[in-house]
Amino acid sequence: MAIIELNNLWKEYGDQVVLERLNARVEEGEFITVVGASGCGKTTLLKMLLGTERPSRGQLLLDGTPIPDEPDETRGIVFQRYSVLPHLTALQNASLCGELDANRWLGRAFGATRKAIRARAVEMLEAVGLGAALDKYPHELSGGMQQRLALAQALIKKPRILLLDEPFGALDPGIRRDMHQLVLDLWREQGLTVFMITHDLAEGFYLGTRLWVLDKVRRDAQSPESYGARLTYDLPVGDSKKGTLQAIARNVHDTSRLLQGATP
Amino acid sequence: MKKLINRQAGPVGRWALGLLPFVILVVLYLVASDARLAANPNDKLLPDLASFVDAIQRMAFEPSKRTGEYLLWQDTLASLTRLALGVAISAAIGLVVGIATGALPLVRAGIAPLVTGLSLVPPLAVLPILFIVFGLGELAKVVLIVIGITPFLIRDLQQRAEEIPAEQVIKMQTLGANTWQIILRLVWPQVMPRLISAVRLSLGSAWLFLIAAEAIAATDGLGYRIFLVRRYLAMDVILPYVAWITFLAFAIDFALARYSRWRYPWFHQAR
Ligand SMILES: Nc1ncnc2c1ncn2[C@@H]1O[C@H](COP(=O)(O)OP(=O)(O)OP(=O)(O)O)[C@@H](O)[C@H]1O
Ligand SMILES: [Mg+2]
Numbered sequence: 237m238a239i240i241e242l243n244n245l246w247k248e249y250g251d252q253v254v255l256e257r258l259n260a261r262v263e264e265g266e267f268i269t270v271v272g273a274s275g276c277g278k279t280t281l282l283k284m285l286l287g288t289e290r291p292s293r294g295q296l297l298l299d300g301t302p303i304p305d306e307p308d309e310t311r312g313i314v315f316q317r318y319s320v321l322p323h324l325t326a327l328q329n330a331s332l333c334g335e336l337d338a339n340r341w342l343g344r345a346f347g348a349t350r351k352a353i354r355a356r357a358v359e360m361l362e363a364v365g366l367g368a369a370l371d372k373y374p375h376e377l378s379g380g381m382q383q384r385l386a387l388a389q390a391l392i393k394k395p396r397i398l399l400l401d402e403p404f405g406a407l408d409p410g411i412r413r414d415m416h417q418l419v420l421d422l423w424r425e426q427g428l429t430v431f432m433i434t435h436d437l438a439e440g441f442y443l444g445t446r447l448w449v450l451d452k453v454r455r456d457a458q459s460p461e462s463y464g465a466r467l468t469y470d471l472p473v474g475d476s477k478k479g480t481l482q483a484i485a486r487n488v489h490d491t492s493r494l495l496q497g498a499t500p
Numbered sequence: 501m502k503k504l505i506n507r508q509a510g511p512v513g514r515w516a517l518g519l520l521p522f523v524i525l526v527v528l529y530l531v532a533s534d535a536r537l538a539a540n541p542n543d544k545l546l547p548d549l550a551s552f553v554d555a556i557q558r559m560a561f562e563p564s565k566r567t568g569e570y571l572l573w574q575d576t577l578a579s580l581t582r583l584a585l586g587v588a589i590s591a592a593i594g595l596v597v598g599i600a601t602g603a604l605p606l607v608r609a610g611i612a613p614l615v616t617g618l619s620l621v622p623p624l625a626v627l628p629i630l631f632i633v634f635g636l637g638e639l640a641k642v643v644l645i646v647i648g649i650t651p652f653l654i655r656d657l658q659q660r661a662e663e664i665p666a667e668q669v670i671k672m673q674t675l676g677a678n679t680w681q682i683i684l685r686l687v688w689p690q691v692m693p694r695l696i697s698a699v700r701l702s703l704g705s706a707w708l709f710l711i712a713a714e715a716i717a718a719t720d721g722l723g724y725r726i727f728l729v730r731r732y733l734a735m736d737v738i739l740p741y742v743a744w745i746t747f748l749a750f751a752i753d754f755a756l757a758r759y760s761r762w763r764y765p766w767f768h769q770a771r
Contacts, residue, residue, distance in 0.1 A: 288670060307673035318667040323689045323766050332685065333675040365540040376771035391677055 237300060239264045239396065239429055240285070242491055246293035246464070247280050254280050255450070256464035258294070264396075267423055267430045267444030269473070271437050271484075273492035274463040276450050278433045282399050285431060298397075309333075312395030314403040319386035320374045322460045326385050327370040330357035333393040357392065364418060380404075380411045384418070391422055398423075400432040412436075416443055437488060441481055447471045449484050452491045460494050525715070547736040555736040565750070571725065572744070579722040580637065583710050586645025590706075591699055593646070594653025595691070601654070602661025603687045612658065619651030624712060631717060637662040641713040648709040649702040654694075661687050693764035700756050707749060 238261040243256040254277040260269060272278050283289035284296055287306050296303050298310070307313075320329050331345075334353030337343035345353050361367060364384040366377075374382050383403050390398060400419070404412045416439065423430050423444075434440045440447060449469035456462055469484055501615060509517055533546035540592055547555075560572040601615070623651040629643055634640040672682045714723030729737045761768050 286670065286674075288666075307670045309674060309676040312674050315667045315671075318665040319671060321668055321671070321686065322770060329599065336672075336675055336677050336681050336685070340678070341680065343677065344683045373766040373769075375766060389671075390674070395674065407663075 238297075239299060240260055240303075241295070241297040241300070243297065244294035245284075245291050245296055246291065247277065247284065248292040248464075252461040253464035255310060256466055258467050260448070260467060260470060262429065262446075263431055264425050266446055267420070268432070268446045268448055269440040269444045270424060270431060270433045270448045270450060271435075271440045271488065272450035272465060273488050273495055274435075276452065276491055278450055279401055281450070282401050282431060285397070285399055286313055298371050299316060302476065307436045309393055311397045311399055312384045312390035312393055313399040314383065314390055314401070316402045316405055317382075320382055320389060320405075322374050325371050325373055326361060326366055326377070326432040327354065327357055329374070329385055330361050330392055357388075360388045360392045361385070361390075363422070380415065383407070383415065387415075387419065387422070391426065395428060397429045397431070401428065402433050402435055405435050412439070420444070437485055438481065442473060445473055447473055449488065451484075451487050452494065455491065456492050457494065457497070461498075465491070513707070524588055528595050529537040544733040546736055547739075551736040552740055555734070556740050559737060559740070561732070572741075575720055575722045575725050575741075576744070576748070578718075578720045579710060579714065582714075582721070583645065583706055586642045586710070587640070587649070587699060587703070587706050590646050590653055590702070591695060593650050593687075594657050595695055597654045597655025599661050599683060599687055599691060602658040602691075603683055605673050614655050615658075619655060621647075623648035623709060627713065627716070636717040641710065641718070644709045644713045645706050652702055652705070653698050656698040656701075657691055657695060660691050660698075664690055693760050693767040696760040696764075698755055700753050703749060703753060707745065709746075 240262040242258045242260045245255065246253070247255040270278050270281065278384045284291055285303065287304050287308070298304070298413075300351050304310075313319075321332070322331065331353050334356065335345045335350075336343050338349050338353065344350075358367070358370065361370060364387055366381060366384055366388065366407070369377060369381060374385065377385065386403065390480060405411070407415065419430070419432070430444065432444065433442075434443070448467055449470065450465040451468040452460070452463055452465050452469060454463040468487065469480070471480070529546065530549070533548050536543045536546050537548060550721050556572075560570060565570060597611065597615070601611050623644060627640075628645060630640040630643050632649075634643060668686060669682060673687050677685065710721075711726070712725030714721035715727040718724040722741055726738050726741050
């Protein structure tokens with residue numbers, strides 16, 4: 237059975253149609269890269285998967301039942317920023333989910349449990365290359381280190397679905413490539429289902445197992461808000477024809493210009 | 501030479517520049533006092549240094565003839581006890597109610613309008629009521645401080661709790677936290693340094709209410725003493741008391757600021 241199913245999914249804010257007629261099935265363990273023009277509704281889709289926004293029409297199913305409309309531990313997330321807790325050190329951030337599990341009332345662990353949780357957190361932090369920064373607060377870490385910490389924090393919970401909203405958008409291309417590699421490695425190890433939004437089309441094109449392009453099919457220059465974005469491409473990564481990338485790039489670029497012109 | 505806007509004082513220069521206005525004030529006072537005393541040796545308005553030393557000696561280092569107590573220290577202890585009690589109770593109420601209203605929309609909907617309404621009641625206007633209800637004892641004075649600063653603390657902390665980025669609240673939920681755990685592990689620790697700065701801001705009002713209450717009904721305390729000796733125009737006592745109160749206020753504020761920097765480095769360094 238599919239883990240995630242989109243059945244004729246719409247999202248509207250008032251008169252503004254953001255997403256329309258999304259249909260797709262996602263199997264457990266897929267790595268889906270989502271690209272699209274700025275403002276076309278990628279984050280909105282992720283928020284619906286997260287449970288902080290609800291579909292206006294249609295269905296969004298998790299294991300065949302409507303997805304819970306509040307965040308929970310089935311779905312982990314890394315935002316572009318504000319993803320780690322600023323008042324906890326790296327090690328405390330990574331230990332947090334274990335401690336929350338250990339004691340319902342105090343949200344803290346003691347004794348042997350605490351030791352075990354710490355050991356696992358250290359192991360995870362070492363895996364993302366933060367072994368030397370265990371006792372640093374997030375503000376003492378660089379942007380890339382903070383995002384690696386956020387990744388470790390989310391993965392240590394072993395969520396079934398991991399949502400990534402341009403987590404590396406603010407980083408240098410070189411570091412970004414390393415981070416993508418890291419995500420791919422961790423995804424292969426843990427076998428989770430990943431949705432990752434990225435800004436860079438060319439990068440997204442070669443990442444993961446499946447590429448989704450969100451784009452407006454109908455573009456109305458007078459009122460760009462009356463038509464939403466659809467899933468214009470749903471491709472397996474790796475065996476796409478030549479020229480597809482260029483075609484996608486051209487369409488996304490047109491939509492970008494339309495959206496920027498409409499909302500300066 | 502650099503433009504004025506880019507010129508900084510060195511470490512020594514900063515101290516010197518900071519002290520300069522105080523020195524000028526003291527000198528001005530001494531000159532004025534001299535002039536008045538030359539015209540009328542019995543003038544009480546601007547006493548000279550010797551009378552201050554004398555008054556301080558009398559109040560702080562000699563037992564009172566009537567009660568045998570060292571008045572300045574007795575007054576200080578009485579006032580600080582009331583202030584500490586009042587501020588501690590207010591901070592505790594502010595923390596609990598502020599977090600509840602800030603973190604839980606349902607509680608906010610129920611309580612926030614009441615808090616806003618209460619914060620508009622002028623505290624000094626209810627002072628007579630407090631004296632009627634609680635009598636003239638310690639309780640009325642402490643309650644006045646509590647009534648005076650708690651609404652501000654609640655509203656400030658509510659706002660701070662609401663300001664915690666939604667991303668972090670969502671993050672906690674994806675890590676499996678329930679509401680109580682979110683409050684305990686996210687909201688409470690993040691609001692603590694903000695509580696300290698809110699308390700620092702409200703200390704000025706707390707002193708105001710304390711001195712007002714002591715002036716009206718007390719048998720000791722810094723405010724009581726000032727208003728008592730006012731009858732004899734005893735400027736030689738009043739001015740040192742005012743300076744002492746100012747120093748206490750400064751010391752408390754300084755200690756809170758230092759404590760906050762030491763205890764919550766992530767809060768102060770991140771900005
Ligand atoms: N809460 C909201 N209320 C009204 N409109 C909203 C809301 N959230 C998003 N929108 C609108 O929905 C559209 C899509 O927003 P979204 O954040 O999903 O875009 P995006 O594809 O993630 O863009 P970017 O690449 O810049 O992050 C935008 O036009 C935005 O103005
Ligand atoms: Mg976005």
